[in-house]
Amino acid sequence: VLSHLSSADSHSPEAVKYTKAQIDDFSLIVKALQAQMPSVRYFHLAGSAGMVKYPEARFNSARPGLMLYGANPFYPEKLAKLNLDPVMSLVSRICLIKTLPQGSRISYGGKTILKRTSRVGVVPAGYADGIPRSAPPGFEFLVKGKPAPLLGVVTMDLIMVDLTDIPEAKPGDEILLFGREGRSELRVEKLAQACHTISYEIFTRLGKRVKREYLCSE
Structure with a gap:
């Protein structure tokens, strides 16, 4: 016999009472x-x-879901310091870098206008792969552990990032879209919050063409 708590992740008095x-x-x-x-x-x-x-809601069974992937169900609220380690990462590679002059317009609609001469990296990952189209320009992915801000809107198959402040970046380098890579970490909760959604949606929308690699630790 099962049911579901609709508001367990909220700390408002009304939600707690309910x-x-x-x-x-x-x-x-x-x-x-x-x-x-x-x-x-x-x-x-x-x-x-x-x-x-x-x-008291555990009874004799429970359904851990989000926490199994190392995501905090209370993010960004700070009630629970769960010390959860992310176990899923989304990584792509830079496929092209172009230096564009100040004033260049990036991506659909041309709403992002470069304020300086910039090294723009093209990454083969888009909303068809699970990167939300609502990800805001300026959201910082990570290249070599350094921020690589999103330029323009997310397209179906590609995103563009600003590599101007990462001069050592080159085609073929990895870009961390969420998760952990070496010493770098970008919480999926942070991406979800920036996109006005929840971590569950980020995890479940990853497309079939995203290659899966399963790693086991001893």
Whole structure:
């Protein structure tokens, strides 16, 4: 028997009150079923946020989802310092670098106008691969551990980034779109917040053409 806490990740008084009422109601159902239908063995109500914030909602089963990928269900709120390590990373490689003059317009609509002569890197990853089109210009991906701001809007297959302040960057270098690469880390929660969405959506929208590599640590 299962249900779901709709507002466990919120800390507002209204959400807390509603969540506790949900837990109380589910507890009554559990007691009734245990008395009348002892063959029903498993009861689960809590996902990642509920498991952390409401231990009484764990019953004898739970459904950790987001936390399995090392993402914080409370981000950007600071209630829970969960010390979660990201276990999923999205990485691409710079395929082209061009030096463009001040005043050049970048990407669809031409709304991003270069304020200086810039080294512009082209990266073969776009919204068809899972990078939200709502990612704002200026959002900082990482190249060699250094910020590489997004230039212009995300296209279907490509993004453009500013490599002016990373003179050592060259075609073939990796760019971290989220996750962890060596000592560099870019939290998926940060990308989700910038795109006005949640980490779940970032994870689940990764396209089929994104190559998967599964790494095991001993």
